[in-house]
Amino acid sequence: MKKYMFHRIALLFALFFACVPVMQAEESEEASFDAKEIIFEHVLDNYGWEVPFSHSNRISLPIIVRDKNGDWSVFGSHRVMHGENYKGFYIAPDGDFKGKVVARDEAGNEYRPLDLSITKNVAALFITAILLCVCFIPMARWYRKHPNGAPRKWFGFMELIFDMLYNDLIKPVLGADARRYSPYLLTVFFFIFFINILGLMVIFPAGANLSGNISITMVLALFTFLIVNLTGTKHYWKDLFWPEVPMWMKCPVPLMPVIEIFGALTKPVALMIRLFANMLGGHLIVLVLISLIFIFGSMGAAVLTGTTVISVFFSLFMMLLDVLISFIQAYVFTILSTIFISLARVRGEESHEQTQIKEKNEIV
Amino acid sequence: MELFTPDFGLVFWMFLVFVILFVILAKYAWPAIMKSVDERADLIDKGVTYAQEAKSQLEHATDNARVLINEAQQKQLEILREAAQMKTQIIEEARKAATVEAKKIIDAANVSIELARKESERQFRQQVSDFALQIAEKLVRKELSGDKQQSELVDKLLSDIENKN
Known part of the structure; x- marks a missing residue:
């Protein structure tokens, strides 16, 4: 097996170096290099999907x-x-x-x-959804076949992440509601995680900048907003419109209710912008670093070599950082969704007790 | 600005795809995985407590065994002591019973000897008186001369007999 692996890697390298002269030839044909257009073309949605190593096809x-x-x-x-x-x-x-x-x-x-075109991003959406089903439905079947079994290899790795979310985040935060909300939260996490990671892989089945697209993050934030507000308890709504503050802050001029409602609306907006900006930023930096090679390419061989080495090094570093960010952003989105849900699930007695504890602490 | 304006087509597809994905995963994937992970965690917790209990029980068991052995040894000693006591007691009792029995037998023997002696004395007296009467008869037949001499003779004979006894 290892021998064949080596052969395959060697073949990949050979293919890569074979492609380099072709790319250079294409580049020399295009007289001017418009970095802005190239970058936005990669970041935005398209009607077609680029064939690997070919810009026009x-x-x-x-x-x-x-x-x-x-x-x-x-x-x-x-x-x-x-x-x-x-x-x-x-x-x-x-x-x-x-x-x-x-x-x-x-x-x-x-x-x-x-x-309603099936654009590059929509196709990537389908691919991600199918990939998620392919990952987790066999995993569920494995669990059904092996009651109390501990999975190994791929399922073991997925269970590591699953366990981190379910046992270390959702259960402690939501308590009794964990079973009810975890399907949504887990779906959100793995969906964002998969689109982030797939967005970093540049060639065909992956490579669509989904999580750096505001339409995607808007829909995700909208789902969290809907779940938070549609399953909120009576006390959540009471805190929203009639919070426990001195009367003058809410009666003639509804100061606190306005602030509270504004807060409830900014939460999903913050979720939307955070994920969008983080992922878009990562993509933009890598694209700019790669574009630098072509911008400095016209200044002679020595400058080109220097820029290439530095750009490749930095973009490699950024890509590795983006892998980390892919995970962190998916996790942050899930954490915040969990916390927003738990804040909307306040029980009357609990909130009363909490206020009592707060009052005691203030007295002390 | 296209970067910051949501595209209707993409929003529509995203909404649809995400809802379908959520329904599929929420039905076929997450509940089974959650259930299994929860159950396995419970099983592991139970296993750990069981193992701890078993370990402490094992430690208790050796202690218990030692205690039991000690108790058994003490009991053995007690039983032996009791047995020895009982032995001496039984021997003592037997001896007492034997002496009592022996005394009874001796007494009975004494009584029967006495009776026999009295009987023999009575018979003897009868015989003596018979003999005496026979002697007297003979004497009477032989000579009935002097009464004095006769009675002296009778007396003499009687005392002789008595002395003989």
Whole structure:
């Protein structure tokens, strides 16, 4: 086995070095290197998925749009990829909808149709979801087959993370509610963790910047917000609208209720922005470091070599850091969701006791 | 600015995919894993307490065994002592009973000897008186001359007999 492994690695290296001259040739064809465009193209969503080691070839993904007349159109993204027009749909080269599929109405105005395309990010979403099912459903089956068994290898590793979340975070924070909320929290954690890690792998089945996309983090934060507010107890709502503060702070001018409600609304926004910004930042830094090679590439061989070495070293360091951040951000999102849920699950007696303890402490 | 504006298509798909993923995992994956992990933790806890109990019980058991052996040895000694006591007691009692029995036998023997003696004396007296009467008869037949001499003779004979006894 080890011998074959060595062969495979050698083959991979050979392929890589074979590709280098091709890439250089492509680069020399493009006269100017627009770092900003390249970086944003990698960070943002696309209608096609790049084939490894080729910039211009894309895997065609289905575009699903509804025009103003209410007619649905489904076609492969390769039909509009290089500025072509298909049934009146084309990708806007500039303007407000730059890079998106647009169409023109009868008056000739450009408008954006209802777009439910399977873009790169949506395809990556499907892949992640399938991967999660493939990981955890066999794991559950293994547990059913081996009651009280301790899993080894891959399942053992997954159980390590599972155990860290379930026994060290969800159970201590939520107590009796742990069983009820842990399916959501575990799904959120592993979903974010998988999309983060897959986002770091640059070639085809992975490599979509999902967690650095605000649509994704917005939906995740929205789910946490909905769960927190739809399963909140009476006391949570009472604390929101009629908190236990002196009367003048809430009666004529609802100062405290406004602050409380504002706090409840900023919580999911903070969740959304934190995950989005952290993951996007990691991707941007690596992309900028790699772009530096091409920017300095025109300044001669010595500068190119120096920048290459430094950039590769730093981007490797950043990638390793991103692996850590991938885990930490998924964990932080889960921790905060757990805490927000537990804060919304306050019981009357408990909160009363807590206030009593607080009062005692203040007196002491 | 595209970076900060959510895209409707992606939000729609994300919502759908996440809901479906959550339903699938919440139905087929998490409950089984949670249940198994909880049960195994309980089992391990139980096992640990059981092992600790067993260990302490084992330690107790050796102590108990030692105590039991000591008790048994003491009991053995007591039993032996009791047995020895009982032995001496029984011997003593037997001896007492034997002396009492022997005394009874001796007494009975004495009584029977006395009776026999009295009987023989009585018979003897009868015989003597018979003899005396026979002698007297003979004497009477032989000579009935002097009464004095006769009675003296009778007396003499009687005292002779008596002296002989």
